[in-house]
Amino acid sequence: MVIAFDPEDCPPNCSRPCEKVCPANAILLEELSTGDQSPCNSNASSKLQGGVVTERCYGCGRCFPVCPYDKIRAKAYIRDSISTCELLKRNDVDAIEIHTTGRRIDLFEELWHSLGNSINYVKLVAVSLPDMGNLTFSTMNTVYSIMKSRLGYNLWQLDGRPMSGDIGRGATREAISFAVRLGGMKERPHGFYQLAGGTNSHTVDGLKKLGLFQVMVFSVIYFDSSSSLSHLILNLLVDSSLSSGISVKL
Ligand code: SF4
Numbered sequence: 001m002v003i004a005f006d007p008e009d010c011p012p013n014c015s016r017p018c019e020k021v022c023p024a025n026a027i028l029l030e031e032l033s034t035g036d037q038s039p040c041n042s043n044a045s046s047k048l049q050g051g052v053v054t055e056r057c058y059g060c061g062r063c064f065p066v067c068p069y070d071k072i073r074a075k076a077y078i079r080d081s082i083s084t085c086e087l088l089k090r091n092d093v094d095a096i097e098i099h100t101t102g103r104r105i106d107l108f109e110e111l112w113h114s115l116g117n118s119i120n121y122v123k124l125v126a127v128s129l130p131d132m133g134n135l136t137f138s139t140m141n142t143v144y145s146i147m148k149s150r151l152g153y154n155l156w157q158l159d160g161r162p163m164s165g166d167i168g169r170g171a172t173r174e175a176i177s178f179a180v181r182l183g184g185m186k187e188r189p190h191g192f193y194q195l196a197g198g199t200n201s202h203t204v205d206g207l208k209k210l211g212l213f214q215v216m217v218f219s220v221i222y223f224d225s226s227s228s229l230s231h232l233i234l235n236l237l238v239d240s241s242l243s244s245g246i247s248v249k250l
């Protein structure tokens with residue numbers, strides 16, 4: 001899913017919260033003056049131009065609730081494996097995120113094999129999957145076994161509430177309960193872990209209440225420009241024994 005709207009349909013004086021909230025800079029707007037702009041013309045007007053950069057939108061849903069005029073719509077966007085391979089081989093993508101429900105491993109395997117050697121061009125593969133209860137770790141192990149022969153770094157993005165837009169206190173409860181269960185498990189599949197869907201500004205307070213929040217200070221984080229992972233984002237530490245690290249967005 002990606003989002004779409006017609007910028008010319010937006011009020012030109014909108015404060016553009018959609019643009020500000022997007023973590024992927026996928027909404028780019030500018031105000032364009034139209035008509036006679038001379039000071040004596042009281043009919044000077046403007047309109048918005050630009051819109052959604054579909055290639056960057058990853059359907060997180062954050063922009064939906066912030067639009068005061070209900071202009072934003074979701075639309076299906078299917079990028080086939082051939083065009084995905086071509087995109088990866090351009091060698092300007094650091095990381096790829098694969099969403100799976102975990103219920104159709106055969107489809108995951110099909111997708112993975114269809115990506116072929118193009119996967120070697122990315123530094124990190126993130127797999128996003130929901131809380132599957134007792135099946136979560138066995139599913140992750142199966143997914144990892146499919147990927148491991150052609151894998152650099154891998155990240156598990158574990159969604160307490162998938163595609164929640166991460167807004168609101170309610171969305172974080174499921175993320176935290178997922179974190180509590182993860183923290184209690186001993187044999188965890190290989191990779192970095194990130195609590196994803198449902199994490200927001202309420203999550204830290206919730207984790208603190210349960211004694212699950214801790215801060216790790218990285219004394220030096222340095223990547224040179226030729227080899228860097230281009231964007232670093234916060235990784236929540238769930239408990240002292242849980243793997244931690246950095247995660248990457250496109
Ligand atoms: S759905 Fe998420 S990534 Fe896409 S434009 Fe909206 S905020 Fe940005």
Ligand code: SF4
Pocket residue numbers: 005007010011014015016017018019029048066067068069070071072
């Ligand atoms: S917030 Fe809504 S109305 Fe305002 S620019 Fe974004 S899509 Fe248009």
